[in-house]
Amino acid sequence: MSETKLCKSQAGRRGFISLLGKMCATTAVCSGVGTVALQSLATAAASASAATSAKPEFPATGPVPEYDWTKHRWAFGVDSTRCIGCLRCVEACKVENKVPFNPQDFRTWVERYVYLEGEDKPRVDTQCDPVNVAAAESPQDYRFSNRYRDQKVTKSFFVPKLCNHCENPACVQVCPVGATYKTPDGVVLIDEKYCIGCRYCVQACPYGARYFNEETQTTDKCTWCYHRITKGLKPACVDVCPVQARVFGDLNDPQSDISLFIRSHQISVLKPWTGNGPHVFYNGIDGEVS
Amino acid sequence: MGAFMQIADYIVSPYIGYVYPNETVLPWGVLIVVYPYITGLVAGAFIVSSLYHTFHMQSFKPVARLALLSALAFLSFAPVALLSHLGHPERSVEAIWTAHWTSAFAAFAYVAGFYAILLVLEIWFAFRVDIVAMSQTSKGALQRLYRILTLGSTDVSENALAYDRQWTKVLAAVGIAAAFGLHGYVGFVFGSLKSREWWSSDLMPIIFILSAVVSGVAVLVLVYVVSSIVRKTTIDENCMAGLARVLWAFLLVTIVIETLEYVEMFYRRLEGIEMIKQLIAGPISTGIAIQALFSLLPFVVVTVLIVRKVGGKALIGWMSFSSVLLMSAVLAMRWNVVIGGQELSKTAKGVLTYIPGLWGREGVVWAVTVLCSSLVFLWVLARLLPPWERVQMSE
Numbered sequence: 017m018s019e020t021k022l023c024k025s026q027a028g029r030r031g032f033i034s035l036l037g038k039m040c041a042t043t044a045v046c047s048g049v050g051t052v053a054l055q056s057l058a059t060a061a062a063s064a065s066a067a068t069s070a071k072p073e074f075p076a077t078g079p080v081p082e083y084d085w086t087k088h089r090w091a092f093g094v095d096s097t098r099c100i101g102c103l104r105c106v107e108a109c110k111v112e113n114k115v116p117f118n119p120q121d122f123r124t125w126v127e128r129y130v131y132l133e134g135e136d137k138p139r140v141d142t143q144c145d146p147v148n149v150a151a152a153e154s155p156q157d158y159r160f161s162n163r164y165r166d167q168k169v170t171k172s173f174f175v176p177k178l179c180n181h182c183e184n185p186a187c188v189q190v191c192p193v194g195a196t197y198k199t200p201d202g203v204v205l206i207d208e209k210y211c212i213g214c215r216y217c218v219q220a221c222p223y224g225a226r227y228f229n230e231e232t233q234t235t236d237k238c239t240w241c242y243h244r245i246t247k248g249l250k251p252a253c254v255d256v257c258p259v260q261a262r263v264f265g266d267l268n269d270p271q272s273d274i275s276l277f278i279r280s281h282q283i284s285v286l287k288p289w290t291g292n293g294p295h296v297f298y299n300g301i302d303g304e305v306s
Numbered sequence: 307m308g309a310f311m312q313i314a315d316y317i318v319s320p321y322i323g324y325v326y327p328n329e330t331v332l333p334w335g336v337l338i339v340v341y342p343y344i345t346g347l348v349a350g351a352f353i354v355s356s357l358y359h360t361f362h363m364q365s366f367k368p369v370a371r372l373a374l375l376s377a378l379a380f381l382s383f384a385p386v387a388l389l390s391h392l393g394h395p396e397r398s399v400e401a402i403w404t405a406h407w408t409s410a411f412a413a414f415a416y417v418a419g420f421y422a423i424l425l426v427l428e429i430w431f432a433f434r435v436d437i438v439a440m441s442q443t444s445k446g447a448l449q450r451l452y453r454i455l456t457l458g459s460t461d462v463s464e465n466a467l468a469y470d471r472q473w474t475k476v477l478a479a480v481g482i483a484a485a486f487g488l489h490g491y492v493g494f495v496f497g498s499l500k501s502r503e504w505w506s507s508d509l510m511p512i513i514f515i516l517s518a519v520v521s522g523v524a525v526l527v528l529v530y531v532v533s534s535i536v537r538k539t540t541i542d543e544n545c546m547a548g549l550a551r552v553l554w555a556f557l558l559v560t561i562v563i564e565t566l567e568y569v570e571m572f573y574r575r576l577e578g579i580e581m582i583k584q585l586i587a588g589p590i591s592t593g594i595a596i597q598a599l600f601s602l603l604p605f606v607v608v609t610v611l612i613v614r615k616v617g618g619k620a621l622i623g624w625m626s627f628s629s630v631l632l633m634s635a636v637l638a639m640r641w642n643v644v645i646g647g648q649e650l651s652k653t654a655k656g657v658l659t660y661i662p663g664l665w666g667r668e669g670v671v672w673a674v675t676v677l678c679s680s681l682v683f684l685w686v687l688a689r690l691l692p693p694w695e696r697v698q699m700s701e
Contacts, residue, residue, distance in 0.1 A: 120318050120330045140324035140655060194406035213393015215333035216411050222501035224326025224652050228333055233393030290500055306653050
């Protein structure tokens with residue numbers, strides 16, 4: 017290699033190493049800036065979470081006149097040992113809340129867990145499984161087909177699902193405009209006149225409780241029938257349940273249905289590791305329920 | 307269930323296993339694949355420009371101003387992808403006026419807005435002399451436009467030019483942080499969601515930044531080569547060799563980090579790993595194959611180009627070839643992340659298969675239109691502010 021070529025090559029290498037060094041230094045500085053920015057976001061999120069936990073002062077009048085939302089703390093119970101999978105709750109919810117009658121939008125649904133002999137994992141389906149949809153008489157009718165009739169079932173149970181109205185709702189955290197919010201009585205609501213329809217909350221909910229309503233172009237989900245509970249009624253799904261598998265009430269009242277349900281059962285919540293703090297309490301489910 | 311099933315009469319994704327009922331329509335479609343892809347191109351193109359403007363690496367001079375215009379063209383269309391996706395785009399200003407600061411999304415307008423201002427300012431300083439010259443040489447409406455663009459600053463003395471260079475340098479330096487911040491932020495939007503196993507990773511922002519730079523450099527190579535061919539001008543070999551080195555460095559780190567991400571996932575074997583295997587072997591298998599092959603092959607090619615000091619047409623040809631593959635690889639990566647993350651059910655018991663529509667607001671045609679529009683806008687910008695060489699002043 018000639019001297020000139022050697023020098024050129026060395027200069028090239030030096031230049032490249034120098035470039036890499038500069039890029040590393042820049043990356044380090046930028047990462048620092050990024051980390052600080054993300055930390056600020058995390059701090060803001062933590063403050064919001066703390067604020068939620070600390071129950072800030074709310075005006076006594078909420079979105080419903082003559083209803084003091086600071087005097088209640090609603091919660092929901094599901095007794096899986098009672099549910100018979102009749103799906104009247106799902107139908108009632110669709111009618112009561114004008115949820116589109118199609119097999120992909122639900123404020124509430126029921127899961128069926130079936131353990132067959134020789135299998136260690138359950139088979140899970142819901143009313144919107146194609147086989148069950150085919151078994152229904154009309155789109156307004158939901159039912160579970162008797163698909164395991166000829167098989168040996170060792171264990172089975174039904175699990176009603178709905179929005180968990182979490183203590184630290186991830187959906188509220190991620191809403192870019194604050195269209196979804198937590199009320200002082202513990203209900204997570206959506207202002208459909210404010211929702212921009214970005215669906216970030218749909219992504220953030222670990223329970224799949226939210227759906228995008230094509231008619232309104234906004235997100236929708238269970239509100240525990242807020243329009244009913246603020247008038248002293250129970251949610252529609254609770255009202256129609258023939259076996260009291262769905263329980264609703266005020267935690268501030270020690271004699272309410274929900275307070276008694278929580279006291280008298282070994283309850284659990286779904287996906288506790290998310291840190292969301294669900295307010296739907298389950299009895300009679302196993303670890304396979306997610 | 308075992309086999310793919312589709313509910314008749316409804317646009318839902320077929321699935322295997324068990325998925326929540328509300329999951330059968332994916333909330334984010336192909337437009338949200340395009341959104342991080344475009345912002346990535348911005349970041350990469352800008353970095354190259356800054357290597358010249360801040361670090362004075364002369365080899366990047368031929369593409370430095372082209373890179374700035376490319377960054378602006380792509381940045382202009384990133385919000386289009388996002389706005390098209392919204393159910394109520396007319397309410398999107400609420401994310402600015404009444405931003406809910408605990409949301410990662412709320413920062414988008416501010417992050418992108420800050421970056422846009424920075425970019426426009428830098429472009430103005432980098433092109434000011436040309437704008438002044440063109441305000442003298444052009445005629446009619448164009449002259450009026452250039453006069454407005456001078457913002458009344460027509461001093462082109464050596465002192466004023468030194469001032470311009472100083473500002474460009476500072477803005478480019480801040481812009482590097484902004485470019486990393488912008489795309490790191492996009493990665494954070496996905497990585498911070500604990501509900502999605504496929505997204506919830508601390509490495510997500512880093513992977514997004516690195517792959518963004520790779521795709522940005524690749525698109526710059528292609529824009530430079532194509533524009534040079536169209537203009538019948540010589541491609542600067544030294545510049546191409548420099549771009550090869552930048553590409554090689556970022557590609558190397560990208561491949562290592564992404565491989566580590568997968569190795570870690572399979573080594574940990576957390577709950578749901580079986581479904582992840584089904585996702586990789588099923589709905590995103592083609593995407594994963596494109597991402598892997600189209601990253602590794604260009605890496606080998608670029609390594610050979612650097613080690614063997616290949617020059618001339620071979621360098622340009624192979625760099626163009628590698629760039630096409632890399633742009634496809636990064637697009638596939640965006641697909642694998644955005645779509646793949648939603649195809650993996652939150653139940654950890656099922657996998658969906660997303661089938662994008664062709665027409666409509668969320669369709670492939672519109673997504674491609676948004677992507678192509680950014681290139682058309684780049685062409686308009688390059689006509690308005692030629693980035694190739696300085697415009698001569700009139701006597």
